[in-house]
Amino acid sequence: ALRVAEVEKGKTPEDFQQVYNAIAKKIIDDDEYDNYIGYGPVLVRLSWHSAGTFDKNDNSGGSYGGTYRFPKETNDPSNKGLQNAKAFLEPIYEQFPWISHGDLYTLGGVTALQEMQGPKVPWRPGRVDLPESATPENGRLPDAENGADYVRNFFKRFGFTDQEVVALIGAHALGKTHMANSGYEGPWGAATNTFSNEFFVNLLNEQWKKEKTEAGNSQYNSPSGFMMMPTDFALKEDNTYLKYVKKYAENQDVFFEDFKNAYKKLLENGIEFPEGTPTIVFKTLDEQEQ
Numbered sequence: 065a066l067r068v069a070e071v072e073k074g075k076t077p078e079d080f081q082q083v084y085n086a087i088a089k090k091i092i093d094d095d096e097y098d099n100y101i102g103y104g105p106v107l108v109r110l111s112w113h114s115a116g117t118f119d120k121n122d123n124s125g126g127s128y129g130g131t132y133r134f135p136k137e138t139n140d141p142s143n144k145g146l147q148n149a150k151a152f153l154e155p156i157y158e159q160f161p162w163i164s165h166g167d168l169y170t171l172g173g174v175t176a177l178q179e180m181q182g183p184k185v186p187w188r189p190g191r192v193d194l195p196e197s198a199t200p201e202n203g204r205l206p207d208a209e210n211g212a213d214y215v216r217n218f219f220k221r222f223g224f225t226d227q228e229v230v231a232l233i234g235a236h237a238l239g240k241t242h243m244a245n246s247g248y249e250g251p252w253g254a255a256t257n258t259f260s261n262e263f264f265v266n267l268l269n270e271q272w273k274k275e276k277t278e279a280g281n282s283q284y285n286s287p288s289g290f291m292m293m294p295t296d297f298a299l300k301e302d303n304t305y306l307k308y309v310k311k312y313a314e315n316q317d318v319f320f321e322d323f324k325n326a327y328k329k330l331l332e333n334g335i336e337f338p339e340g341t342p343t344i345v346f347k348t349l350d351e352q353e354q
């Protein structure tokens with residue numbers, strides 16, 4: 065079904081900047097989360113998972129209807145750990161009850177990314193809450209125990225190119241894996257709450273050893289404490305993906321530009337934004353007086 069954006073009644077870009085600021089300030093206040101990594105990475109992951117159910121073949125799923133708020137989707141095993149991001153956003157929703165859940169989940173990711181020194185991602189409002197009946201079935205999100213062919217095929221459902229896929233997975237510069245959530249663990253050490261091209265630099269420069277986790281998954285570990293999941297590692301095993309991995313490891317500006325475009329496409333996939341829908345480039349807290 066077609067998803068047409070309808071901006072929340074009477075709301076202006078300034079209203080959405082106020083939501084951005086509330087989320088950004090809460091990220092600063094709740095800095096102890098996940099051993100002081102903070103909520104930034106898990107908010108980015110929530111925005112991706114809210115959009116990652118999209119299927120271009122029937123235009124189902126995706127960020128528009130905000131169906132992550134319903135138990136069936138919240139409890140999808142692929143979404144384990146995202147309850148923390150959901151709980152983080154609940155008081156924001158109470159403060160701004162006029163916002164749709166689809167707009168809230170995507171805005172949470174854009175705010176987190178920009179406050180972690182990532183690129184400015186132009187964002188458009190107007191996602192409209194759909195009823196529980198519109199919640200997609202579980203199992204639409206990717207499984208990390210796979211190689212390059214799986215990754216390429218998986219992202220066909222979104223209409224993404226190889227370049228867009230590599231750029232998007234570069235979000236794994238942020239945060240970490242947690243054994244209780246996904247059966248992977250690490251990386252250890254340095255808090256990864258600043259957006260950069262380090263995922264690609266690590267992938268190319270570290271020495272990797274394939275090991276089994278206690279959950280029976282495979283992961284690649286490096287002596288300096290980094291890790292890669294099989295779908296991460298696949299990006300250097302596939303010649304086409306490897307071309308982009310090298311490009312992004314060599315030039316962070318090019319990575320930021322490509323990530324911004326691919327992330328915007330992910331968050332807006334399947335939505336028709338009518339003429340006159342505002343495109344908002346949010347100011348970071350640093351860029352505002354406060």
Ligand code: HEM
Nearest residue numbers: 105106109112145206207208232235239240241242245246
């Ligand atoms: C092949 C595609 C992908 C797979 C299989 C995958 C899988 C995973 C898994 C298993 C985790 C660990 C979750 C946990 O244990 O807490 C994770 C974390 C994460 N993913 Fe992905 N992911 C993929 C693509 C993406 C994309 C496209 C984005 C965003 C644009 C993204 C953003 C993140 C972030 C920010 C984290 C860290 C979360 C945290 O620190 O709590 N991932 N991913």
Ligand SMILES: O=C1CCNc2c1cnc1ccccc21
Nearest residue numbers: 236237238239240241256266291
């Ligand atoms: O190399 C890194 C940097 C820190 N975070 C991650 C890396 C590699 N793979 C990941 C996979 C999921 C979440 C975080 C990471």
